[in-house]
Amino acid sequence: MGSTRRQFLWAMGATAASVGVRWTSDVVWAAQGSGDPGWSPGTERFVNSSCLVCPARCGIRGRVVDDRLVRLTGNPFHPMSRGGLCPRGVAGVQLLYHPDRISAPCRRVGARGAQAWEEITWDDALGQLGARLQSLRQRGQPEALALLAGYCAGSMHDLWQQFLQSYGSPNYIADDYDDGTAAVMELMHGIGRSPGYDLERAGFVLSFGAPLFEAWWSPLQAFAAFAGPDGDNGAPTRFVQVDTRFSRTAARAHDWAGIRPGTFGVLALGIAYVLIRDELYDAEFVARHVSGFEDVADAGGERREGYRSLVMRNYRTEEVSAVTGVPVGRITSLARAFAEAAHPVAVCGPDVTHAPNGLLAACAVHSLNVLMGSVSRPGGVLFGNEAPLAPLAAPVVDPRGRAGLDRGPLAPSQTPFGRGDPAMRFAGAVAAGEAGAVDTLLLYYANPLASALRRQVWEEALQRIPFIVSFSPFHDETTAHADLILPDLLAYERWQDAPTPASYPYPVWGVVRPLVDPHPGARHTGDAVLAVARQLGGSVARSLPYESFETLLKARAAGLFATRRGMTLGDAFELRHQQQMEERGWWLPEHREFEAFWDEAVDRGGWTDPFIDETEPAGLARTSSGRIELLPARLLEALATVGEGRTAYLDVAAAAAGGSDDFPLRLIPYRVSTLSSGTLPLQRWLAETPGLFPDVHWDPWIEVAPTTANTLGFANDTMVWVVSAHGRYRARLKVFPGTAPQNVCAPYGLRHPDGEPANPLHLLDGSSDPLTALPNWFTTFVRLERA
Amino acid sequence: MTRWGMVIDLARCTGCAACEVACKSENNIPTVSPDQAEMGRATSWMRVMAEPKGAFPDTTLEFYPRPCMHCDNPPCIKVCPVRATYIDPEGIVGQIYPRCIGCRYCANACPYTVKYFNWYGPEWPESERQYRNPDVSVRAKGVIEKCTFCHHRLQKAREDARAQGRQLREEDYQPACAEICPTDAIVFGDLDNPTHRVAELKEDPRVMRLMEDLGTQPKVYYLRQRT
Ligand code: SF4
Ligand code: SF4
Numbered sequence A: 001m002g003s004t005r006r007q008f009l010w011a012m013g014a015t016a017a018s019v020g021v022r023w024t025s026d027v028v029w030a031a032q033g034s035g036d037p038g039w040s041p042g043t044e045r046f047v048n049s050s051c052l053v054c055p056a057r058c059g060i061r062g063r064v065v066d067d068r069l070v071r072l073t074g075n076p077f078h079p080m081s082r083g084g085l086c087p088r089g090v091a092g093v094q095l096l097y098h099p100d101r102i103s104a105p106c107r108r109v110g111a112r113g114a115q116a117w118e119e120i121t122w123d124d125a126l127g128q129l130g131a132r133l134q135s136l137r138q139r140g141q142p143e144a145l146a147l148l149a150g151y152c153a154g155s156m157h158d159l160w161q162q163f164l165q166s167y168g169s170p171n172y173i174a175d176d177y178d179d180g181t182a183a184v185m186e187l188m189h190g191i192g193r194s195p196g197y198d199l200e201r202a203g204f205v206l207s208f209g210a211p212l213f214e215a216w217w218s219p220l221q222a223f224a225a226f227a228g229p230d231g232d233n234g235a236p237t238r239f240v241q242v243d244t245r246f247s248r249t250a251a252r253a254h255d256w257a258g259i260r261p262g263t264f265g266v267l268a269l270g271i272a273y274v275l276i277r278d279e280l281y282d283a284e285f286v287a288r289h290v291s292g293f294e295d296v297a298d299a300g301g302e303r304r305e306g307y308r309s310l311v312m313r314n315y316r317t318e319e320v321s322a323v324t325g326v327p328v329g330r331i332t333s334l335a336r337a338f339a340e341a342a343h344p345v346a347v348c349g350p351d352v353t354h355a356p357n358g359l360l361a362a363c364a365v366h367s368l369n370v371l372m373g374s375v376s377r378p379g380g381v382l383f384g385n386e387a388p389l390a391p392l393a394a395p396v397v398d399p400r401g402r403a404g405l406d407r408g409p410l411a412p413s414q415t416p417f418g419r420g421d422p423a424m425r426f427a428g429a430v431a432a433g434e435a436g437a438v439d440t441l442l443l444y445y446a447n448p449l450a451s452a453l454r455r456q457v458w459e460e461a462l463q464r465i466p467f468i469v470s471f472s473p474f475h476d477e478t479t480a481h482a483d484l485i486l487p488d489l490l491a492y493e494r495w496q497d498a499p500t501p502a503s504y505p506y507p508v509w510g511v512v513r514p515l516v517d518p519h520p521g522a523r524h525t526g527d528a529v530l531a532v533a534r535q536l537g538g539s540v541a542r543s544l545p546y547e548s549f550e551t552l553l554k555a556r557a558a559g560l561f562a563t564r565r566g567m568t569l570g571d572a573f574e575l576r577h578q579q580q581m582e583e584r585g586w587w588l589p590e591h592r593e594f595e596a597f598w599d600e601a602v603d604r605g606g607w608t609d610p611f612i613d614e615t616e617p618a619g620l621a622r623t624s625s626g627r628i629e630l631l632p633a634r635l636l637e638a639l640a641t642v643g644e645g646r647t648a649y650l651d652v653a654a655a656a657a658g659g660s661d662d663f664p665l666r667l668i669p670y671r672v673s674t675l676s677s678g679t680l681p682l683q684r685w686l687a688e689t690p691g692l693f694p695d696v697h698w699d700p701w702i703e704v705a706p707t708t709a710n711t712l713g714f715a716n717d718t719m720v721w722v723v724s725a726h727g728r729y730r731a732r733l734k735v736f737p738g739t740a741p742q743n744v745c746a747p748y749g750l751r752h753p754d755g756e757p758a759n760p761l762h763l764l765d766g767s768s769d770p771l772t773a774l775p776n777w778f779t780t781f782v783r784l785e786r787a
Numbered sequence B: 001m002t003r004w005g006m007v008i009d010l011a012r013c014t015g016c017a018a019c020e021v022a023c024k025s026e027n028n029i030p031t032v033s034p035d036q037a038e039m040g041r042a043t044s045w046m047r048v049m050a051e052p053k054g055a056f057p058d059t060t061l062e063f064y065p066r067p068c069m070h071c072d073n074p075p076c077i078k079v080c081p082v083r084a085t086y087i088d089p090e091g092i093v094g095q096i097y098p099r100c101i102g103c104r105y106c107a108n109a110c111p112y113t114v115k116y117f118n119w120y121g122p123e124w125p126e127s128e129r130q131y132r133n134p135d136v137s138v139r140a141k142g143v144i145e146k147c148t149f150c151h152h153r154l155q156k157a158r159e160d161a162r163a164q165g166r167q168l169r170e171e172d173y174q175p176a177c178a179e180i181c182p183t184d185a186i187v188f189g190d191l192d193n194p195t196h197r198v199a200e201l202k203e204d205p206r207v208m209r210l211m212e213d214l215g216t217q218p219k220v221y222y223l224r225q226r227t
């Protein structure tokens, strides 16, 4: 420490300070008039629950003082969160107390979209909805009811399905996030779900554009693997990111490679080429578990080329380099590092699938896992089980309902694989079809006027639907067109369940429970649906015989209790212990009574089964041959009919097209980790500094390379119009060295502070992959004009 | 002697900004209107700084989460005419709001630019009053504020430990940012207590401090990227 004099001063300061600090709380609140006069410290409680802000569904812990939620942290018992949380999760308190919350059920009184509302009682609101649905069914038109289901987690999804099915409507329209990988797994493994990635035990993660640390299925899952075990005893996972822009994930990966948009699959096959050429792949695994690798002679004696020949003939490193822009040496070193790592795994992001050859490219990326045998083993791709919940009561369908279901969905998928964009397809069919084909549309966490690619089509569609009901807790663009609003409770006020996403290798069934008293004017949508079911009576009521959503949840949890597997959430030690026991075939009951089990599951935040049976053959492939298909017959057939002349895997020659004189720059839209998706309002803490740029607050921005900005003559911070052939929006130009000179990177999820929309997705050209109908994100070109 | 300090592992930090938001939530940091933010008047006691280098595709970027450095030799306290900013015997640099006269000398003296001035009285709309932390005072117009290492938590932890008749443990006192960080990049504790993780980590060969040559002796240490 310094001189005696300074010591003395410090001591003085400290004494004064400790007194000052001791009671500044009271003094400042009262004396400076900035607090409540009746302030008191309050009683605090800590309660575990689950986050429903994004599809990751992390475990949260709320600090509740009296009956106010003052803070959210991670649930230390949740294996994915382990006490940590992402910024969006933390900012959840700003959703609970958001000024835009709808405070009571509302009936429209002005013109559609004029936002003139009259508050009504819940009995009145539910009565109106019930009566409408009753008469629709009595008229024999149950299929004219449609649900647009946005973010629909856990048992809410099952409840809606059961409601529509027993009512007789086949029009459950999914409008949630789909990265297109489930279709790939269905083709290659016969398992129709997105792959689970055992990132924590992987030695090397090669990510093809997956926004692992930003807006992936579960950023916290990726963070846990990135951080590695505490104390650095184990070797942490090595991350390499291949990306079209210098993303946050690329910035924090151990290494990254820039690539031309739309060429991920070609790079994957370039890596496969090196693996095969240098005999680095797992030949034994391929021989035992894979079909389609070698050439075969078909029944007529004709030779059919296998994966090996296809790759060796078409994907030589030089050609791949020319197409992707990744240097030859880089391709070779990536392939070697991938092959030499203890547990390599290739992760396929949504940027791979949202391209003209998306499905094939995703198959190519996943083929790297197959070549290395990184399937159904530690550190690889694992198809985890779902939590073994008890099913809902057996659905009852009466003849009226049956007739409705038999009429089939209004807009069935027309493409061979995956589900495409069901919401856009539905809107297209409504806008083009007869009026009245859809009588009543229910909106559940869906806001297509903000999030859909074609806003105009949705506007037309909404005009043709006589009755629109929104369950949104917040005013938003689409809710503005509703006839009736039945505001839901927020996740901090209601019962629900929060299973981890498919990317997580084993099931965690998180419980969502009220942390504070519910908003008096809002009601749980689950309870509202159950009430309408009771009002409808008959088969619908019999299919949903639950008093409340809470009783429904509890009934389902009985399935967990009965399976004699897994455990209520516990600390890392308890989890590991359970894992080891189950590996050896043991299981010890924690509870004799279901009630005690339920209480503890609620208290700790959920249930999990950390054991993964890697010896189970069904974890590898459920195809008819029992093998993993590298060149699935269904894919080859589909290519012959709708593949527009493409052959299995990708045409190297068809390098991504360039821009034109009018529209010289390629638009690269991307999701920002801290911003929400359209159904939730902006939270102030997040909007204040939404991205990397310390001087960007609230305003939508775009990123441009320094050379490009120079050529165009735009200084940093210029307001510009981003213009495509399909639309334009205003944004602030930020010069960013991580952008390729031919691209414009455009975050989405922001609006201007005055509400002016700024969605780069509205500029897209509307083209899609003919095999999956997933929209192309990176085929649109734009120009920038001074605004 | 207890000396509270922090070690931030840059190899673990992903720049997610959870620490930033957790700090705002814990310490009642008001948000400002978009045009005020535009004038640089947004407050963030913890700020994740990003420094991009190079050109595509050879770009690199480092994230530096930046709280107050709680300097052992803090230039900010030397210039304060009323001793509103002070360092306590355990090394925490604090701010006594009722005493601050708003001259902003300390904000200019701090080489790390971590001190924020309240140009206007904080606006607390009814919606934002709901979730204020009752343990932390709100600041008035005309005073300086900055990261406190969440020292209200230290008081609480001490009282709890005393009530239970035991010594204060490492995990009893953790600031909000260290608690929330999903990659455990922020480690907090007593730099002089060999059983605390920070004491061990500050001896790591990757260790460095910001602007060390100024002689401020920050108690926030960084661990460089692994190469
Ligand atoms: S990652 Fe998603 S689910 Fe997890 S805390 Fe953040 S917003 Fe919530
Ligand atoms: S919370 Fe942790 S990982 Fe995230 S920015 Fe802060 S220090 Fe970095």
Ligand code: SF4
Residues within 6 Å of the ligand: B068, B069, B070, B071, B074, B075, B076, B077, B093, B109, B110, B111, B112, B113, B114, B115, B146, B216
């Ligand atoms: S970082 Fe700045 S405010 Fe903090 S102690 Fe040092 S000089 Fe003072």
